[in-house]
Every structure is written in structure tokens, then in C-alpha cells.
Amino acid sequence: MLGGAADGRPAMDTDAKMAEAILAFSGTTNGILSVQGFKDLEVRTGMKLADLAEGSEEKFITFAQTQAGPVPVITSPEWSGSETGGRRYAPFTINLERLKPFHTLTGRMHFFLDHDWMTDIGEGLPIYRPPLDMHRLFGEPRLGSDGAMEVTVRYLTPHSKWSIHSEYQDNLLMLSLSRGGPTVWMSPADADAIKVHDNDWVECTNVNGVLVARAIVSHRMPAGVVYVHHAQERTIDVPKSEATGRRGGIHNSVTRLLVKPSHLAGGYARLAYAFNYLGPTGNQRDMVATVRRRSQEVQY
Amino acid sequence: MRVMAQMGMVMNLDKCIGCHTCSVTCKQAWTNRAGMEYVWFNNVETRPGQGYPRRYEDQDRWYGGWTLNRRGKLALKAGGRVKKLFGIFASPVQPELKDYYEPWTYDYKTLVDAPLGDDFPVARPKSLITGEDTKITWSANWDDDLGGSTEHGHLDPIVEKIRRESEDKIKFAYEQTFMFYLPRICEHCLNPSCMASCPSGAIYKRVEDGIVLVDQDRCRGWRQCVTGCPYKKIYFNHKTGKAEKCTFCYPRVEVGLPTVCSETCVGRLRYLGLFLYDADAVTAAASVTDPQDLYDAQMDVLLDPHDPRVQAEARAQGIPDDWLDAARRSPVYALAKVYKVALPLHPEYRTMPMVWYVPPLSPVVDLLRDQGHDGEDAGNLFGAIDALRIPVEYLAELFTAGDTGRVTAVLRKLAAMRSFMRGISMGEDPDESIPESVGMDGQGMYDMYRLMAIAKYSERYVIPTAHLEQAHDLEEPGLLFGFRRRTGHAGLGTVRRGERQTRPGGRGHVPRPAGPAELGHHCRGDKPAREGEPAELGRPRRPAGTFPGQGPGAGHPGRCRGPAVNRPAMNRRDQVVYLAAAWCLSYPDGQLVGRVPLVRAALSEFPGALAGFAPVLDLLEGTPPMELQAQYVREFDLGRRHALHLSYWTDGDTRRRGEVLGLFKEAYRHSGVLVDLDGELPDYLPMVLEFAARVDGEAGQELLQRYRASLEMLRLGLLRDNLPHARILAAVCATLPGKSPQDEQEVMRMAGYGPPTESVGLDPYDPRLLPVRRS
Numbered sequence A: 001m002l003g004g005a006a007d008g009r010p011a012m013d014t015d016a017k018m019a020e021a022i023l024a025f026s027g028t029t030n031g032i033l034s035v036q037g038f039k040d041l042e043v044r045t046g047m048k049l050a051d052l053a054e055g056s057e058e059k060f061i062t063f064a065q066t067q068a069g070p071v072p073v074i075t076s077p078e079w080s081g082s083e084t085g086g087r088r089y090a091p092f093t094i095n096l097e098r099l100k101p102f103h104t105l106t107g108r109m110h111f112f113l114d115h116d117w118m119t120d121i122g123e124g125l126p127i128y129r130p131p132l133d134m135h136r137l138f139g140e141p142r143l144g145s146d147g148a149m150e151v152t153v154r155y156l157t158p159h160s161k162w163s164i165h166s167e168y169q170d171n172l173l174m175l176s177l178s179r180g181g182p183t184v185w186m187s188p189a190d191a192d193a194i195k196v197h198d199n200d201w202v203e204c205t206n207v208n209g210v211l212v213a214r215a216i217v218s219h220r221m222p223a224g225v226v227y228v229h230h231a232q233e234r235t236i237d238v239p240k241s242e243a244t245g246r247r248g249g250i251h252n253s254v255t256r257l258l259v260k261p262s263h264l265a266g267g268y269a270r271l272a273y274a275f276n277y278l279g280p281t282g283n284q285r286d287m288v289a290t291v292r293r294r295s296q297e298v299q300y
Numbered sequence B: 001m002r003v004m005a006q007m008g009m010v011m012n013l014d015k016c017i018g019c020h021t022c023s024v025t026c027k028q029a030w031t032n033r034a035g036m037e038y039v040w041f042n043n044v045e046t047r048p049g050q051g052y053p054r055r056y057e058d059q060d061r062w063y064g065g066w067t068l069n070r071r072g073k074l075a076l077k078a079g080g081r082v083k084k085l086f087g088i089f090a091s092p093v094q095p096e097l098k099d100y101y102e103p104w105t106y107d108y109k110t111l112v113d114a115p116l117g118d119d120f121p122v123a124r125p126k127s128l129i130t131g132e133d134t135k136i137t138w139s140a141n142w143d144d145d146l147g148g149s150t151e152h153g154h155l156d157p158i159v160e161k162i163r164r165e166s167e168d169k170i171k172f173a174y175e176q177t178f179m180f181y182l183p184r185i186c187e188h189c190l191n192p193s194c195m196a197s198c199p200s201g202a203i204y205k206r207v208e209d210g211i212v213l214v215d216q217d218r219c220r221g222w223r224q225c226v227t228g229c230p231y232k233k234i235y236f237n238h239k240t241g242k243a244e245k246c247t248f249c250y251p252r253v254e255v256g257l258p259t260v261c262s263e264t265c266v267g268r269l270r271y272l273g274l275f276l277y278d279a280d281a282v283t284a285a286a287s288v289t290d291p292q293d294l295y296d297a298q299m300d301v302l303l304d305p306h307d308p309r310v311q312a313e314a315r316a317q318g319i320p321d322d323w324l325d326a327a328r329r330s331p332v333y334a335l336a337k338v339y340k341v342a343l344p345l346h347p348e349y350r351t352m353p354m355v356w357y358v359p360p361l362s363p364v365v366d367l368l369r370d371q372g373h374d375g376e377d378a379g380n381l382f383g384a385i386d387a388l389r390i391p392v393e394y395l396a397e398l399f400t401a402g403d404t405g406r407v408t409a410v411l412r413k414l415a416a417m418r419s420f421m422r423g424i425s426m427g428e429d430p431d432e433s434i435p436e437s438v439g440m441d442g443q444g445m446y447d448m449y450r451l452m453a454i455a456k457y458s459e460r461y462v463i464p465t466a467h468l469e470q471a472h473d474l475e476e477p478g479l480l481f482g483f484r485r486r487t488g489h490a491g492l493g494t495v496r497r498g499e500r501q502t503r504p505g506g507r508g509h510v511p512r513p514a515g516p517a518e519l520g521h522h523c524r525g526d527k528p529a530r531e532g533e534p535a536e537l538g539r540p541r542r543p544a545g546t547f548p549g550q551g552p553g554a555g556h557p558g559r560c561r562g563p564a565v566n567r568p569a570m571n572r573r574d575q576v577v578y579l580a581a582a583w584c585l586s587y588p589d590g591q592l593v594g595r596v597p598l599v600r601a602a603l604s605e606f607p608g609a610l611a612g613f614a615p616v617l618d619l620l621e622g623t624p625p626m627e628l629q630a631q632y633v634r635e636f637d638l639g640r641r642h643a644l645h646l647s648y649w650t651d652g653d654t655r656r657r658g659e660v661l662g663l664f665k666e667a668y669r670h671s672g673v674l675v676d677l678d679g680e681l682p683d684y685l686p687m688v689l690e691f692a693a694r695v696d697g698e699a700g701q702e703l704l705q706r707y708r709a710s711l712e713m714l715r716l717g718l719l720r721d722n723l724p725h726a727r728i729l730a731a732v733c734a735t736l737p738g739k740s741p742q743d744e745q746e747v748m749r750m751a752g753y754g755p756p757t758e759s760v761g762l763d764p765y766d767p768r769l770l771p772v773r774r775s
């Protein structure tokens, strides 16, 4: 309408129209595309697939529908699960039941990487690798207690039972049902070594940063390891640290991304299929930190 | 034999993941109020652990429950009437705030108010008791997942006892870690010691379903019940000075819905259903000498609902047939008495608790697995149950007064089920020798597996509704939102969400056609009435002689029950206006749109009444349903500009709101109706309007007038955004005394309020909130 390249094409000048466009382009919301996608896939794979979406041609999920309430999506080749017939989504259903090849170079579930670098470093197959020696590599303190009131431990950041990344951890009810702020789970042995009692304020530091939190001492933890649950709320009960004088950080203040050579293996078909960790896994959680009991008078 | 019915619950502990959803939803529904900050009707404790309140199981300290006196008679552990009489003015032995926890909040306001600085702002904890900065040192769930076991683990009364008495000591060592979650509510005991402790007779056990409640009008705040209850599941409200407790969500249960904790349980581990029991046998059963015999005694009190003699007796006692049917299908009866896998919590307290637990096998399986064994092999499991003394002894202290034999028998059944079913799912022939080894047969074991592993909603919750055939008043469906309830789905709130979910895809949902013809029938006589006759608005049609819950496919009855309602105080015109407004402001589903002609006809019988409604009615008829619904959700659900909840305008999302909402519910109850809100807040305008139109004109009008300011604000908001609904609001306001104000300022002046601000928990130092001290 303005004489530009968009003339004669559907307008996408509002957020709602943009959303409409996205819905129109996805097989999960546009039945015609879903059926079409499966038909194409039938040609490419030689397997019968289109019946998974048949009867969906008529379906078209509009933005208004998504506003009126949650809408179940249409089974589509964009995903590997099948919701046809009211089934619950599970990954790889189509690959397993309809023998659609997996998205690997061989088309099979595939764990072997025959890249020269992978072979050289012995990681052609998934393999356990011990944690790095952060002392030798980066000059972090040695593991264990050094006699001073500090203990150096492996610093793990698992997801808690209440969260993937966020679960309203600033919610008063949930906080009243836990310790009410950031915590570090420690073993009795490590806590003893630095004279920390349950609920004492501690600081975890390394070259990356610092975390201030209260200790939970439990025999559920093995010695030499602390848990700092992933993504605890940084706006709740985080005092200033003694180490820096600044606000005491979050779980990721102490971690950092580590790149290893195999992450750089490129130009290699087996590793080129998609983003998101299809290849050697990330290892930014491979950390050590030094835990110290701090002054129990905290400043905010 | 005196047959009585009791609602009971079973929780299958192996499935509890300790997510605390039940605690949070319960708190939101019942105790999110001032004076109740520290109260959790439902709590989930990690065991081993002290529980909530701390060490509540230590009856040497708290004197909860019953004991046998020298003559072998039941007596309250805290002492009988005479002792009570002398002690009545002294504070009884009961946990203090430090035993529960000192509730706190955070200085959330700083997060938005803090001036620009070097560091991001944080909210620090503030005591809800003193209003001062505080350091958090205990919470409602401090020892979650064995946290702090080094410092507090030994304080668990059961750990103490086992360390004292057993040769295998519980050690808190990494390699021997075991734990499980124990969700707890009030036990709704057959022999409630809370009730026996109350000097005012304020606590009663409902005749029809055994739910134990506190009559708030009669409670004098003696707090003897807090001492009396060995489970510490009765709490003192510091603000009202009265005792409160878990209500088993009776307003939901009465209409066939599960309790909030059950409904929301993530692990789907809760079962609800009826027990029939012999009320004459309770005292004797609670008085058997050896505490380890109490389990058997309690089982004997439970009657077989399939036994014709029991049925005849029950009928003679006035237990309705649909209840007897529910008792026969009861999952709790099946788990407790048929399969004998559910055990009562602390039978030794002699209160005959009615919340039962399937003890967890997982501590045993986990230990096996951690030692590298196959945790699903029957032989391994049986061996481990016998060898791993600690978890078994611990469970025995919780569920069988220390009798490990009984717990072992249950665990062996669970183990057998596990390996029997593993064989089947691995495609092997069922190995009948496994069920035989625990005295069952393959079919029985499979049935038990079905009930415990994959039972559907309707099998897990078998809840008969409030006595239908006795409630003559049900013939008069003064149904709050009852007109939506005819399809037999869950209640309004969930139906609405559910329908929205399925409607667009059109999958699995058959919309019920509801034309005007359907509305124009009397319920009682089923005789056709003139279309548009105001009195017929909202009356569901049913085949003659059937009432909700009886007809085929009718899952639940109407939403409310009560004396014949509809007091004649209000004039007919107002009534029609209210009802029409209620419908026009509700979510526009097919049913509602189908009623537009009827609404039109009814309104046109009153001169001038139709005008205000016509634009919305036109809109309802002239707009495609999807667009209509999207618009409704956008205008009324997603934003707050046109909030249809009356107290939103006055109290916002502050903590006061809970109390205010309570007042709405109270108004409904005072009119003698049971309202199942089911997901909708009681101040939802359509609900209030319908209440005024169909149930109690006077009280309804009073509510509307009390929230006149909200109505006017809503009207002005709608007007501002050019929504035709504004005129409906105007029509409603016109039925109320006084002139409508012109603008927001005038409304505020009229009502004397500003935007809602939080008042709860921010006051400094309210002496009523102080911990109660023992003198």
C-alpha cells in the first residue's frame, strides 16, 4: 500500500497480525501445512505418515483462539511426537513407531562421532570424564580444607525439586516452606572443617565471582561437594558479600563457560544438524569454589 | 450396630514427591489471612524429621490424644473435665510460635522503590509478628529433604525412640540415607480428642460424613483442643481468638468435589471415599489395652458395605442409597480393608484417625538400588524388607505403634505387586506364585495395581453429594450458577476453563444445545411454561421426578442446597434485571448465547428494561462465538480495567481480600445455601447478581449496594472503553438507592476510599499477634 516490497502481501503491522502470521506458518497450528509436511516426508522417507494428520486439514488455530483459552496443537512433522487420537506428547514417537529416520547422518539413534579430533581425545563415544583439575589449570585453591577456615569443594548447580529455571521463588508461601532465601547444601564433614552450623551465612568464592547464602548441612550430601540450586531468586535475602562489598551474587556468579577443543570441531556433517548441544556437551558446571564461614551480621 | 458414614482419605506415600502443591493450594484457599499466617492445615514433612509443629509427636510434652486410666478406661492424656475446670484459665500446654515458626514476609516494596544505586535492590525478611527486620531461623518446613539433619535430626521423636529401644541405631550417614515425605491434614478422627477437650462444646463431628469442625460462634478460645489433638492439627487464630482447623473442604465435598489438596496433588496419590462404621463399637475399640492391637480394633469397626445386614441397618439409620453405593465403590475402603495396604497414622493416640497411609516402599528400594541390586526383583525386595530394619522400624513407629510385622506385611504386598507387574509389562506370563506369597491371587493383585497406579479421577474420588432425597429444597434450584451445571461436568470454574480448552479444537467436547424451549420448563412439575416468563429464568429442566445426581450421566447435583429460597422481598423487575445482567456478564458460551431470545423476551415485559441490554444482546447474537469469547477474555479476564470481582476494586490483591471474600461466602451461607464456587471467587459479579435474583433478594441487594462504588467504577471503566456492557451496569445501579456519580473522583468521594493498599502484615507490633506464653 505504500508502494514498497510489502505491497499486495498480508499486512503484519500489528503484534496480533504478526502472531497470526506465525500461526499460519507452522504445521502445529495450520492443518494444511501439517498434512502437506507429512506428505512431503512420506516421499522423502518412504514411510506412511500422513494419516497422523489426516482430518486436520480443516484445523487452523487462530490468535483469537489462543486468547480464548489454551488450544491443543496439531500433530506435525516439526516435532517427533504424535498427539493423534488424544495421545500425550512423547518425543521420538514418530521415529520409533513409523520408522522415520532420526535426524543424524546415519538416520539411526547415533552416539558415535568419528571426527579425528574426537578420536584423538578419546571421545568418539559418550564417556565419563573426571572433573578438571582447576588448581593446575586456573590456579584455584586445591580441593579440601587447607587448615585455614576455608574448604574448597566441587560446586554443583542442580535444579531443585521446585524449579526448572524459575518457579516464583520470591513467593512468600514457597519461601515459608523452605529456608526463605538462597542456600548452599553442604556435607557435615565440609561444614565441620570450617565450623559451619546449619543456617550459618557462608560465602562461596573463586576467580569468577562470589555467592553469599545460608548453609544447609545434611548427611544427604557427600563430602567434597556443595549444591547451590539453580536460579534461586537474587532479589530475596541476598546480602552484601565480604569478599567484594557488593551484592552477593547468584548461583551462576561462580560458574563460567569453559570451551574445550572438541567444541570447536566443525565442518563436520555429524555435528551440523541443529543447535543446542547436538555435539560434545557443555561443561560450564565443572567448577570448584572455596567456602568460608563469614560474619553472621549481614548487611543488605 | 449403629451404622454411620465417614469421609476418609488414603495417601499413597510412594508417590509423594514433596512438591508442597497441596500445602500451598490449601493455604490459599483457607488460611491466607491475618492471624493465620503460621497455619498450614495441610503440611508435608520430610521424615525422618521433626515435623510441623516441631516434635508434635512427643506426647510426653504435649499431652495430646487419649490414654487408658488405671481402670482401663479411655481418658484424655491432658486430664479430664475436673482437671480442665481448674486449669481453664491457665494457658494449656501447647506449642508456641517458636515451635511452629515465626512467620515473616519480605520488604518487597524496596524492589520497586529503591533509589538508583550500585547494587540491585533485594527484599530482606521482616517478621510478621514484630514488623522488624529478622533473621530466618525456622520455617514451616525447615528440615525439608533432611536439611539440617546434623543439628536437628536426632530431635525427631521417632528417631529418639528407635535409638533408645532398638539395637540397630539410626545413623545419619550418607550411605544409609533414607527419607520420604509425609503429607498431613486433620485426621477427622472417629474418636476425636480435640472435641472431647473443648470446654465449650464448640467442636462437632458432622453426623452425615464425620467431618470434624469448629463452630466459630461457640468457640471461646480456650485452646484446650490444641493440646487435645495429638496431631496438632487444630490451630489458634491469634486475630479472632478462636480455634480453626482443616475442614476437609466440606463445601466442595458436599457437591461431590474432592478436597483442594486432593484435587491439586501432583503425585495423584490421594484417594477420597466413604467408610461405613459401627458407631457403637468405637469407644471399645479405642480402649483395647495393647496399643499394637489398635489397628485390628480399628479395622473391626469398619463395616463391609457389601454385607446386606450392614446395608439394611444403614438404611434404617437414614443413610441414603446413593451413599451406600458410594461406600461400595469406595477406594479408601478398598485400600484400607480389602487390600489392607493403608495404615492409620499413630493408632496409639487412640483417636481412630481416618486419614490413612500406604507406607512407602521406596526407602527400601532406594537402598537396594544404591547398593547395586535389582530393586524390582521379588526375592531381593523380600530379603531387603527383612534385612533393612531401620526404615521398617521407623515406619512401624508411625503407622502401627511399633509393630514391624504389620508394616512388613504391607511392604511385602507392595513389593510383590511391583515385581508381578514388572513381569507382565516385560511380556512374561504372570507369575502367580508372587501374589500367592503374600496371600493374594493374580487378579486381586492386578486390581490393586490398577487402583494404586493408574486409577482415574472418578475412581480415586468417590464422593457422594449432600443427601439429595432428603433435601426437598433441591427441588427449588435456586442454583448459584447452577444453570451451568446441568451437563454433569465439574463445576463452573473448571467447566469454563475446560470448555475453552477443548472447544476451539472441537475435540471431545460436545456442546450442549440449550435453546429457550429448554429453559421454559418447571423443574418440579415439568410442565411447560410460557416462554419468557421471568420466574422460569434459569430453571433447568429435568425429566419429571429426577433430581440432580440421579439422572443418567448426572455427575454432580446443583451448586447449592438450602431452604426454599427466593424470598419475595424484591420486585420482579429488579429480579429479571439482575438475572439478565448475570448472564450478559458471564463467559459467552453457546449455552448463554442460546438464551438471548429468552432474556430479550423476559426483559421486554417490563417497560424500558430492554434498552440497556439490547446492545450487548445484539453483540451476543451477531458475533461469531470465537471472537465473542476472545473479546470477553480480553476485556474481563486478562486485564483489570474491567474486573468483575467486586472486592477487587476495594481491596485489590492485598491480603485483606481473603477476609473480604469470606464475607461474601458468609452472606451466601446465611441465606441457607451451599455455594460451590469451584474456581470462581465469591465476589464475581454475575454470581452476586444471580444470588440476588434467585436466592436472597434482600441480602443480594445489600451486597450490591455495599459494593456500589465498585459497580460504579466498573461502569465508568466500561464507559471509558466504549463497551456496551456499561449500560447493563447502569441498569443494575438504577435498581439501587441513590444516584449514580458522574466520574471516578466522585465515586471515590462517595465511598471514601483510594486505591487499595496492603494493611496486613505491615502493621507494627499488634499485641494480638504475639506468641501466647504459658503462664
Ligand code: SF4
Pocket (backbone or CB within 6 Å): B185, B186, B187, B188, B189, B192, B193, B194, B195, B212, B228, B229, B230, B231, B232, B233, B234, B245, B351
Ligand atoms: S486430627 Fe483432627 S479430628 Fe483428630 S483430634 Fe486432631 S483436630 Fe481433632
Ligand code: SF4
Pocket (backbone or CB within 6 Å): B015, B016, B017, B018, B019, B020, B021, B022, B023, B044, B181, B183, B264, B265, B266, B267, B268, B269
Ligand atoms: S501435592 Fe501431592 S505429591 Fe505434592 S507434596 Fe502434596 S501430597 Fe505430595
